[in-house]
Amino acid sequence: MHFALTEEEIMIRDTARSIAAERLAPLAPVLDRGEGRPQFLANLKYLGEQGFMALKIGADYDGPEAGSVAFALAVEEIGYACAATGTTVSVTNLVGEVIQAVGTAAQKQAHLPHLASGAYLAGSFCLTEPAAGSDPAAMQTRARREGGEYILDGEKIFITSAEYADVFVVWAVTDPQAPKGKGISCFLVEAGTPGLAIGKAERKMGQAGSATNPVSFAGCRIPAANLLGRENDGFRIAVGELAGGRIGIASLSLGIARAAMDLAKAYIRERKQFGQAIGDFQGIQWLIADRETELEAARLLILNAAAKKDRGEPFGKEASMAKLYASETAQRCTDTALQLHGGSGYLQDYNVERLARDARLTRLYEGTSEIQRLIIARDVLRQ
Structure with missing residues (x-):
């Protein structure tokens, strides 16, 4: 290979x-x-x-x-x-x-x-709703055809970059009578379109610089030409594209984890207790060895999924594996880095507490760790 x-x-x-x-x-x-x-x-x-x-x-x-x-x-x-x-x-x-x-x-x-x-x-990806998170097929936002336009009504939540996005990819139900997940379509909505409203940014535990907003549609009229793909084929589009998004969040998780471990390695070389650098203690070294091994495993999972995607091969299971493992690794790495800093790690003067908060989100968005496990298991058992 x-x-x-x-x-x-x-x-x-x-x-x-x-x-x-x-x-x-x-x-x-x-x-x-x-x-x-x-x-x-x-x-x-x-x-x-x-x-x-x-x-x-x-x-x-x-x-x-x-x-x-x-x-x-x-x-x-x-x-x-x-x-x-x-x-x-x-x-x-x-x-x-x-x-x-x-x-x-x-x-x-x-x-x-x-x-x-x-x-x-920026662009925004408008899929999640108050009653449709891990189950996007349960969305309630509607789009009805009226002449040469679609009219959108509904509410999305947890939308990244909504405040400064210039274009939104939006999912809405176009056939309420269709079986669950079968009557959903995908649309392009430009910023500033009448009827599109961006709510107040959420106050979050971490990643505060990235705005996360509710987005609502009230009689939002868009040209019929803004339909993305075929009508009622939107759920398939969402599922397919989310797999690619998981490679991105896996990579982000790896970056956060690396940053935390680099800070930890620098700190344990300098911090002295009992007459020596704490990095000279075997227990500390074993923690470093375990986390560095996990970082390398996460990197290989990510690159494998990305390479399969580039070759045009099925990659959904691999993307979920990479996202699951890398996000869980980010959680362990930031926690270890904070622990190795001792009380200093809990202070905002040190970046590790910020990284720990930033990492926590990676196990939630683009599909929670639990959803990734479902995707992986179903794919494996279907083979």
Whole structure:
């Protein structure tokens, strides 16, 4: 099996690492305090101008056409520096991929170049509802056809980047009489469309820099041409594209975990107790060995899923494995890093407590750990 990265993948990873260190890492603690929004938006625009918001978009639409492995490497580096920015980058790439996969030529031309150039700061993925989280087929948002338009009514929750998104991919029920999950369609809604309203940002445990908002639709009229894919085929689109999104969140999880362990390794070399650095104690070394082994396993799971996707092979199970393992590893790594810092790790003066809070979300969004286990088990038992 060939594990070497291509020159392009290395270049994208190294560029992401450089941007992350220079622009994102210094801002991360500021965003965590609820400050720095103008700089955050400026960073999103810069990342877009460098192609990081549309890594898998084809050259026909001015995208870098870099593939899923490059995407995973870039999100890991961005997440290492700032989880809030990494989440926005991951979701915006997902939005572009949905449009590229099922959009018409006109839809692609209208939106993909803007994602690829930084003209759009972000995109939002509007699927989750108050009564439809892990069970998206239970959604209540409706879209009814009226002449040459669809009219959307309903409410979405936990929508990433809604405050500054320029385009929304929205799921709604178009045939309420169809069996569950069979009457759902997918639509493009542009920011500023009458009837689209963005609610107040949620106050979150972590990743405070990334806005998470309720989004409501009240008599929101959009052209019928904004239908993405075929009518009543939206659930299949959502399920297929969520698998790609899980590679992004797995990569983000790995970046957070790496950052925490790098801080821990630096601290245990300097912190002395009982006349020696605490990193010289065998018990501490075993903790480091276990976490580093888990980081490497997470990396391999992510790259395997991404490589399968790039080759056009089925990758849903592998993406769920990568997301499950990497997010659970991020939880263990940040907890270990905090423990190795002792009381200092609990202080906001040290970044590990922020990383611990940022990591906790990775086990929830793009499908909880429990949902990933269901997906994996069902796939394995079906074979």
